[in-house]
Amino acid sequence: MTRRIAFFDSGIGGITVLHEALRLLPNEDYIYYADTLNAPYGTREKHEVKKLVYDAVDFIVRQGVKGVVIACNTATSAAVEDLRRLYSIPIIGMEPAVKPAVEKNGREHKRVIVTATPLTLKEEKLRNLIDRVDNEHIVDLLPLPELVKFAERYEFSGEDIAGYIREEFGGFDLEQYGTVVLGCTHFIYFKNILADILPSHIDIIDGNRGTVSNLKRTMENRGEQGSGSGRVEYYISSTLSASEDELKKINSLYKILSTL
Numbered sequence: 001m002t003r004r005i006a007f008f009d010s011g012i013g014g015i016t017v018l019h020e021a022l023r024l025l026p027n028e029d030y031i032y033y034a035d036t037l038n039a040p041y042g043t044r045e046k047h048e049v050k051k052l053v054y055d056a057v058d059f060i061v062r063q064g065v066k067g068v069v070i071a072c073n074t075a076t077s078a079a080v081e082d083l084r085r086l087y088s089i090p091i092i093g094m095e096p097a098v099k100p101a102v103e104k105n106g107r108e109h110k111r112v113i114v115t116a117t118p119l120t121l122k123e124e125k126l127r128n129l130i131d132r133v134d135n136e137h138i139v140d141l142l143p144l145p146e147l148v149k150f151a152e153r154y155e156f157s158g159e160d161i162a163g164y165i166r167e168e169f170g171g172f173d174l175e176q177y178g179t180v181v182l183g184c185t186h187f188i189y190f191k192n193i194l195a196d197i198l199p200s201h202i203d204i205i206d207g208n209r210g211t212v213s214n215l216k217r218t219m220e221n222r223g224e225q226g227s228g229s230g231r232v233e234y235y236i237s238s239t240l241s242a243s244e245d246e247l248k249k250i251n252s253l254y255k256i257l258s259t260l
Helices: 015-024 046-061 073-086 098-108 118-122 124-133 145-152 159-169 185-197 208-221 244-257
Strands: 005-009 030-034 067-070 111-116 139-143 177-182 203-206 232-236
Touching (some): 015 030, 015 067, 015 208, 067 073, 067 208, 073 118, 073 124, 098 111, 098 139, 098 177, 118 124, 118 139, 177 185, 232 244
Parallel strands (some): 005 067, 111 139, 111 177
């Protein structure tokens, strides 16, 4: 039996990263673990998030996986370095696509908005990344915690969401901006509605492709390419095994992602 790769998130956001992995690494088999019992993470204190992540990853590693993708920017910010010291298998984290956004917009004399959860935006990991690449100080930050709540309720369109997005971006002169970075995996479900609301010259980007490319390189360097078929086993923290109803909901997410 092929050893699997695990994806972990507080809820359904990480499905967006797993979807990318299924396209780029179709010969792997996977575990997906959603800590729905404790979601959302982004408005919690850091010490709470670290404890939740440790517990989840401990369960995941006991399933005999060959690597773990922390498919959650908040969990990555809070715990990924400590996890790498605890485990010998690769622990892959998320990184918002700040660098490519800054490189592009610096040349074009535009600004960048990085969106994420409140905890991600105040964590040292993101601040260090911005300090390292944003020499011209063109990055602004925007927390969008309600998008996580909408996603976890499987609400992906409607005037409540559109109104929230318009209100949150209303304080920016969007003609000055060239890129919006989605620094939370939950936000990706709202790419289409964001594209409808934001001016057409603004690019909307995320770090999913870079994360999965890193995973692919890591597995190749370790000589641990898979011989699977893209099979996924889902775990939900509230019940451990996903029910038929939950699996139907998860499958509906792939249909949404195929349109983005």
